[in-house]
Amino acid sequence: MKFRLSGEFGELSPVRNWQPHTGIDLAVPENSALRAIGEGTIDHVFDGSGAIGKGLSIEFPDGTRAIYGHMNEVTARVGDHVSAGEVIGLSGNTGNSTAAHLHFGLRSPDGTFQDPTPVAEKLAAISGDSPDLGILGKLATFGMEEVRGKTADLTTEVILGIFDALKDILLGVSLVGTALCIILKVAGWRDGGRWAGILMVANILIKYLFGGF
Known part of the structure; x- marks a missing residue:
């Protein structure tokens, strides 16, 4: 699976005050794109003040709700209609969370929680790609990539320069x-010839090791 299943449905943990886990957790890195697992309507947005942190709930046509928690950013609003695969926000580490991950739950129309494990593979597959950030976001991303590229090039040049100086x-x-x-x-030093030979061999080896030939 694309992301590790870090929390199973129904498991007990002191983090949750020994209450059964109402969903599953996927170890999705922070600020990864999260997408709607199905077509539906946003019926609730969590503001981050609760244990689930920032998140939202999508109501599907059959009344089932998909719950996303511990997000860093929610880009959808209550009442929005979302299509399957549409970006709804960014993963994070908000609320009662010990590490970056996505909490995902399924709630039936009667309010009981269902085991979302059967859709974990699909959920992981549609999560984690870069979101569509729009023109400004793309420009900012391009700028950061350019900075990282120039930094890597500069580092390589410095290392090569050090090796060249050391070789010389x-x-x-x-x-x-x-x-x-x-x-x-x-002048009469008996071992002068032997040391001259050793240094000449060292000179040849240095050229060979540093690509001087």
Whole structure:
């Protein structure tokens, strides 16, 4: 499934004062798009003051209601008609919530809660994509993506620059050291030739490791 089922229907938890869970929880990241699971009418919008946080309820033609909770933003209003798959808001972490997730419940016309597990796969499949933010939202998103791209490029350039500088320093040290050892060998240092050879090999290895060939 696209999102992990983090809370099952009917489970008991101290977070809910040991009351049976009236829906299911999906571990949907904050500010992910949430969509109507079916066609219906918004009959209630939760303002965030209750345990369920911000959310809404969609009444379907047969009287069943779908309840969305712990949202960060609700874009629909009471009385709005929504189509299946239409964006109704953004997921969040409002109300009595210990982590970002979507609470989803199904309530029958007589008021009893039904197990929404059979529709969990469908609910996950239509959740989480980027919402249609409109022209201004798209421009803002584009701007953020451009900033992230430039930041990544700058970071890459800095790292490559550091490696290039390190390569140049090591190559310079090995070359100068080789020349110095050769001079000392000529001057009578017995181990000068051996160290000159070691530094020459180091110079070759540095070029190979840093792509100097």
